[in-house]
Amino acid sequence: MSVIVKICGLSTEDTLDAALDAGADMVAFNFFPKSPRFVTPARAAALAGRVRGRAEIVALTVDLDEAALAEIVETVRPDWLQLHGRETPEAVAAVQDCFGLGVLKALGISDAADVAAVAAFAGVADRLLLDAKAPKGAALPGGNGLSFDWSLLDGLDADLPYMLAGGLDPSNVGIALAETRAIGVDASSGVESAPGVKDPERIRAFIAAARGSVSLERAGQPA
Numbered sequence: 001m002s003v004i005v006k007i008c009g010l011s012t013e014d015t016l017d018a019a020l021d022a023g024a025d026m027v028a029f030n031f032f033p034k035s036p037r038f039v040t041p042a043r044a045a046a047l048a049g050r051v052r053g054r055a056e057i058v059a060l061t062v063d064l065d066e067a068a069l070a071e072i073v074e075t076v077r078p079d080w081l082q083l084h085g086r087e088t089p090e091a092v093a094a095v096q097d098c099f100g101l102g103v104l105k106a107l108g109i110s111d112a113a114d115v116a117a118v119a120a121f122a123g124v125a126d127r128l129l130l131d132a133k134a135p136k137g138a139a140l141p142g143g144n145g146l147s148f149d150w151s152l153l154d155g156l157d158a159d160l161p162y163m164l165a166g167g168l169d170p171s172n173v174g175i176a177l178a179e180t181r182a183i184g185v186d187a188s189s190g191v192e193s194a195p196g197v198k199d200p201e202r203i204r205a206f207i208a209a210a211r212g213s214v215s216l217e218r219a220g221q222p223a
């Protein structure tokens with residue numbers, strides 16, 4: 001099974017095409033207004049036309065209510081809703097019921113208690129994204145280019161599938177996959193030349209590095 005590769009926070013045609021041409025499985029548009037990667041639903045809808053049939057479209061949201069999510073869903077028609085805020089397991093289930101889309105729930109990790117909290121979302125979200133927990137007072141709940149101690153994930157149920165995020169870049173994604181059981185990886189800052197400015201060359205390098213690696217989870221499984 002090939003590693004799932006997600007590129008987050010795309011906002012231009014050329015960088016989106018770089019991700020698609022390099023074989024990204026998931027591409028995400030960011031609807032958090034304070035992010036340097038923010039796009040409006042109308043802009044994302046225009047970009048999404050390039051994606052359909054080539055990769056899965058992810059709408060990244062933070063603690064939005066049903067009406068705001070509905071506007072994004074109707075305008076962009078994503079395959080996935082990424083919930084990157086403080087959404088509870090009940091809220092995740094409600095979003096699934098309401099929209100019938102895949103729900104990718106992001107959870108911040110900085111210590112063993114955060115790892116223990118993951119279990120409440122297992123079997124609720126369609127997929128989990130384990131990311132570095134944002135530092136206190138950070139402007140963004142994600143996309144900060146910080147990694148966390150991946151060995152904390154040894155405390156997870158070995159059968160629990162998850163994607164890994166947080167400070168991943170072309171130089172460390174292979175190590176991350178070798179040291180964890182991640183079924184997929186996600187990068188934002190690590191494929192940028194400045195905050196919010198994606199770099200086509202770094203996107204290509206990241207996807208190639210991820211594809212060339214073997215995770216603990218995938219080792220021994222047929223390709």
Ligand SMILES: O=C(O)c1ccccc1NCC(=O)[C@H](O)[C@H](O)COP(=O)(O)O
Pocket residue numbers: 008009030032035036037060062084131140141142143144145146147165166167168186187188189190
């Ligand atoms: O990227 C953002 O600006 C962002 C803003 C608000 C919530 C989440 C955000 N990003 C979420 C992602 O999925 C990132 O790819 C993930 O946090 C990893 O980011 P990075 O460490 O920069 O690679």
